[in-house]
Amino acid sequence: MSDNLMRVQPIRNGTVLDHIKAGRGRKVLDALDLIDKGTTITLLMHVPSKKNSSKDVIKIEDRELSESESQKLALLSPGAHVNIIRNFVVAEKNVAELPESISNVAICSNDNCISNNERGAKTKFNIINGNPLSIQCVYCGRKIAQDNIIFI
């Protein structure tokens, strides 16, 4: 584990999200809806990094990230690392790659889209651009830019 991950004490079990685009950590926390869940979370912002000049890091204790949560992370900070920690050791290490499409991760901004009106309907978007992020609703065709994406 690098010095940067030691800045705050290491966690026994949980997830460390590393190499988050600097300044994007708060957005990631919001999108993952982790606040108010009773989970112990550490957010480090603008940590000096060898790879980039600086990065954000999030440590989530006693919780491993789900697939849809990884997708949200990938959307907000493609290339971020997801480290699953078990008993102080990095048990799994994945890079959050931008997917081609996402299901039930965000909601469509078109009020008249069927995905907002049909009971039980799942939302689905294709990723049309990674940087700046832009997604398109598979159903109504609405294109949504990063700042306007509302996560579920």
Next chain:
Amino acid sequence: MKHVVSISDLSKKQILSILKRAKELVPVAKGKKKSKSLDGKILATCFFEPSTRTRLSFETAMQRLGGTCIGFADPSATSHLKGETLVDGIRMVAGYADAVLLRHPQEGSARLASENSEVPLINGGDGAGQHPTQTLLDLFTINEEMGKMEGLNVGMLGDLRYGRTVHSLSHALAKFNNKLSFISPDSLSMPSYVTDDLSCDWSSHNSIEDVLNDLDILYVTRIQKERFPDLEEYKKVASAYIIDSDLLKNAKSSMRILHPLPRVTEISTDVDDTKHAAYFRQAFNGVPVRMALLEQLIGGKK
């Protein structure tokens, strides 16, 4: 080709094949020749929103080919009001028919329905979204009237912002390398999400006089009153985009006017008797085009 939700679901080759077959089916559409190519086939027409031309022309198309229709023209008579979801309704109807035609007030409804339909689903208009069979009949009409549908200068006039027919048609005409001129007030101009994807030459104008004499086709759409908060503003805008026989003196004699109908005041009735008026022939063309599409989807004679 299983479902037809958007015109972009169809390749250029598929479009050309439908138009070619539609041409052969014109005598059948007019009742001059008989066909049984869809004998015993059933089309379910599900209209969650009223429609006249789309519903009637599909019913005619089906019956001219020996098939029949079931369905509803008004959701008030269905379980929809009891709270049934669209998906449940479509799964049920797909079990009763060989194809489903859907008109629904919400965008994306046809895509969602197609994911849950075992039989071909045809989008007959989803809110402000897509209406692919309208685009097919528009292309067919342009080809019939001009003898080609490439290399033309096509003007689109009126409500280009909300008009779904002009959005789909622009994409289709761009595929066939035409030049597009968009004519509208600024408040109703062609949205950038449409123009961003256009692979052809296009330009925007406020005044019809700027481009009229260069046009081969003028596609007129209705400017809807409900788009304007202020009635005075509506009247001012609408009156600036009225086509009458006087204005058409500056047009090429071969220029043809199309309109998806219904028209209100945007094309003066004195245009109806000029050589430019093609909109009633266009409305008829809905029948052979939909016949050709139905044949390809539910396996009639090829």
